[in-house]
Amino acid sequence: MTPSFAISLDALSGWRTTLARRLDDVARFLTDHELVDASGMVQMSALRERLGNEKLVVAFVAEFSRGKSELINAIFFADTGRRVLPATPGRTTMCPVELAWDGEEEPALMLLPIATRLEGQSLAELRLQRRSWTVLPLNIDVPDQLAQSLQEVTRTEWVSVDTARDLGFWNDEQPEDNPPVDPAGRVEVPAWRHAQINYPHPLLKQGLVVLDTPGLNAIGAEPELTLSLLPTAHATVFILGADTGVTKSDLGVWRDHLGGQSRTRFVVLNKIDALIDPLASSADIEAQIERQCAETARTLDVPTERVFPLSAREALAARVVKDERALLKSRLPALEAALGSQLLPQRRLVLEQVVLDGAQQIDAQVTRRLGDQRRQLAEQMLELRGLRGKSGAKLRLMLQRVEAETTEFEQCTVRLQAMRVVHSRMLKDALVGLSSDRLREEVGQMQAEMKASLLNLGAKRAFVGLCVRLRALLAGASKRGDEIRDMLGASFAKLNGEFGFSLAMNRAPHMERFLEELTLIESSYVQYLGLTQALRLSNPKFMEQFRRMLVSKLRVVFENASAELELWNKSASSQVDSQLRERRRNFRRRHESLERVQTAASELESRIAELEAHDERVQGFLRRSRELLDAMIEQARAGPVAGSDLIALHLPDIELPLLRAQA
Ligand SMILES: Nc1nc2c(ncn2[C@@H]2O[C@H](COP(=O)(O)OP(=O)(O)OP(=O)(O)O)[C@@H](O)[C@H]2O)c(=O)[nH]1
Numbered sequence: 082m083t084p085s086f087a088i089s090l091d092a093l094s095g096w097r098t099t100l101a102r103r104l105d106d107v108a109r110f111l112t113d114h115e116l117v118d119a120s121g122m123v124q125m126s127a128l129r130e131r132l133g134n135e136k137l138v139v140a141f142v143a144e145f146s147r148g149k150s151e152l153i154n155a156i157f158f159a160d161t162g163r164r165v166l167p168a169t170p171g172r173t174t175m176c177p178v179e180l181a182w183d184g185e186e187e188p189a190l191m192l193l194p195i196a197t198r199l200e201g202q203s204l205a206e207l208r209l210q211r212r213s214w215t216v217l218p219l220n221i222d223v224p225d226q227l228a229q230s231l232q233e234v235t236r237t238e239w240v241s242v243d244t245a246r247d248l249g250f251w252n253d254e255q256p257e258d259n260p261p262v263d264p265a266g267r268v269e270v271p272a273w274r275h276a277q278i279n280y281p282h283p284l285l286k287q288g289l290v291v292l293d294t295p296g297l298n299a300i301g302a303e304p305e306l307t308l309s310l311l312p313t314a315h316a317t318v319f320i321l322g323a324d325t326g327v328t329k330s331d332l333g334v335w336r337d338h339l340g341g342q343s344r345t346r347f348v349v350l351n352k353i354d355a356l357i358d359p360l361a362s363s364a365d366i367e368a369q370i371e372r373q374c375a376e377t378a379r380t381l382d383v384p385t386e387r388v389f390p391l392s393a394r395e396a397l398a399a400r401v402v403k404d405e406r407a408l409l410k411s412r413l414p415a416l417e418a419a420l421g422s423q424l425l426p427q428r429r430l431v432l433e434q435v436v437l438d439g440a441q442q443i444d445a446q447v448t449r450r451l452g453d454q455r456r457q458l459a460e461q462m463l464e465l466r467g468l469r470g471k472s473g474a475k476l477r478l479m480l481q482r483v484e485a486e487t488t489e490f491e492q493c494t495v496r497l498q499a500m501r502v503v504h505s506r507m508l509k510d511a512l513v514g515l516s517s518d519r520l521r522e523e524v525g526q527m528q529a530e531m532k533a534s535l536l537n538l539g540a541k542r543a544f545v546g547l548c549v550r551l552r553a554l555l556a557g558a559s560k561r562g563d564e565i566r567d568m569l570g571a572s573f574a575k576l577n578g579e580f581g582f583s584l585a586m587n588r589a590p591h592m593e594r595f596l597e598e599l600t601l602i603e604s605s606y607v608q609y610l611g612l613t614q615a616l617r618l619s620n621p622k623f624m625e626q627f628r629r630m631l632v633s634k635l636r637v638v639f640e641n642a643s644a645e646l647e648l649w650n651k652s653a654s655s656q657v658d659s660q661l662r663e664r665r666r667n668f669r670r671r672h673e674s675l676e677r678v679q680t681a682a683s684e685l686e687s688r689i690a691e692l693e694a695h696d697e698r699v700q701g702f703l704r705r706s707r708e709l710l711d712a713m714i715e716q717a718r719a720g721p722v723a724g725s726d727l728i729a730l731h732l733p734d735i736e737l738p739l740l741r742a743q744a
């Protein structure tokens with residue numbers, strides 16, 4: 082393994098682990114001293130989850146036989162000393178193959194039978210159902226056995242034309258694309274719909290997920306691949322053969338599956354070894370490779386630097402015999418370096434931003450809470466210091482005043498109650514549009530419209546109509562969120578003025594993010610509905626699968642939007658609760674100290690000393706929490722330590738005035 086990609090990924094994962102540890106320090110300290118409320122806790126655990134489970138998905142996509150599997154072998158499996166994933170002439174990989182590592186499970190090959198297509202369930206749903214999969218344990222210590230087990234992904238079976246039609250491998254309207262029929266009237270179809278390899282490779286252990294795909298232009302390609310797996314991959318590697326150049330069907334794959342993507346794309350011009358010609362000089366061949374790269378870049382409309390000429394086969398062979406010079410000659414290291422230096426910094430920036438945002442919010446919450454406590458302590462101290470040398474009558478007067486103030490303060494409960502009623506009603510209103518029932522209804526309407534018009538155009542129109550309605554739902558929820566914010570803002574201002582609260586509004590919930598996610602889903606579906614494959618929607622089983630897939634994608638967006646809105650509201654209410662509690666405790670303390678001072682004059686000084694000590698403690702908490710948050714921020718900004726490229730890409734400095742200011 083060339084160091085660049087592996088070491089960069091290793092550094093990224095090391096950085097994440099340290100960052101997660103810093104966050105644990107913060108969380109432990111804040112919980113131990115009750116410095117955050119429930120919503121803060123939820124936020125920290127969400128951040129923790131994200132840091133721990135962050136995956137990096139790289140998909141290898143191409144027409145069949147361009148060398149996807151061979152390239153994966155060369156990059157990831159060369160250390161086994163042989164070809165592990167099957168890579169042979171002709172169509173080899175028959176179903177999408179996902180390589181990942183889940184430490185909770187044993188190394189295994191999990192296969193989803195093709196017949197599951199008949200049940201209309203989406204892959205996302207089936208992933209959660211273990212019993213639908215055939216599980217073959219993998220003997221990872223014996224490479225030959227490993228390779229033998231993985232042969233399974235090439236398995237096919239012979240079925241009748243009717244079954245092939247039901248499975249989506251036969252289309253009466255496009256007979257030229259249909260597979261050949263044998264004398265017994267049967268056709269060959271893949272045995273599996275999807276394969277997952279759980280393999281403890283060091284890179285996979287660090288959260289890398291590799292997706293090998295079957296030749297994509299074939300009829301019967303899994304729609305989920307186009308609609309879900311490829312659009313969510315963080316990077317795609319598109320492979321062409323230097324021996325064939327960009328063919329019409331290569332272009333078809335690019336246009337249908339990758340063209341619209343804005344994600345990081347790498348183009349590989351594979352099999353450059355095939356250009357070797359005994360009658361041509363190496364300079365000639367070099368010039369030819371360069372010409373081909375430039376032409377490929379132009380045809381696909383990508384920068385030339387994104388096109389990597391290489392030989393996967395020679396790279397694999399070089400690695401197996403540990404021949405460093407042959408490896409360089411294969412030109413694979415250049416692709417790996419690009420993967421390492423372009424892909425990983427992007428992932429890092431995303432995470433860094435998430436951590437910085439989180440730190441800022443946690444800090445705001447802690448500062449507000451402790452600042453409030455300090456303010457109340459200061460008032461009490463002032464009151465008690467004012468009692469020095471005062472008479473018993475004066476003390477009694479003070480006590481009465483505190484009692485009167487307490488009664489007056491308690492009147493706020495009526496107001497708070499009224500505010501809560503209004504708030505919960507408004508929140509309910511805001512959330513109805515995001516409910517899963519509502520979503521199902523809308524998708525149902527789209528489905529009815531699609532059924533009414535079987536033409537592709539009609540299907541697309543129905544889908545676009547659905548998106549318009551869903552966007553309106555999200556916008557509606559967002560608008561109601563703003564209304565809640567206005568209502569709470571006005572109520573908080575009044576409560577602060579009349580009852581001495583220091584309630585402050587948090588930033589508004591980020592609803593635009595969900596609109597963006599919807600747009601992303603929309604673009605991949607619109608692209609899919611434009612494909613000839615979409616004709617298969619006239620098949621009720623496919624329609625059902627399509628519907629379920631769509632609902633499960635959309636549900637994630639809507640559930641997250643709903644959760645975001647709820648969390649934001651919860652943090653507003655818990656702020657009110659905690660301030661109410663704190664204020665009450667404060668009145669009680671004032672009352673107690675006055676009573677104690679009344680019984681013994683000496684109590685006054687010791688009470689003042691107690692308050693001073695308490696204030697010291699609060700200041701200590703504030704200092705410590707900032708130290709811990711600063712350590713986390715510093716770690717986030719420092720970035721991974723290996724690979725200078727990673728450090729070079731840096732976020733502009735973000736203002737964190739709260740953290741920098743002195744308490
Ligand atoms: N000469 C040469 N042949 C290669 C190279 N890479 C792959 N091949 C051969 O091309 C054939 C197809 O390679 P695969 O890796 O199976 O291709 P694939 O894209 O995974 O194909 P499918 O799984 O069928 O979609 C195999 O015979 C490989 O040995 C290369 O760099 N040079």
Ligand SMILES: [Mg+2]
Pocket residue numbers: 149150151167168173174293294295
């Ligand atoms: Mg393959």
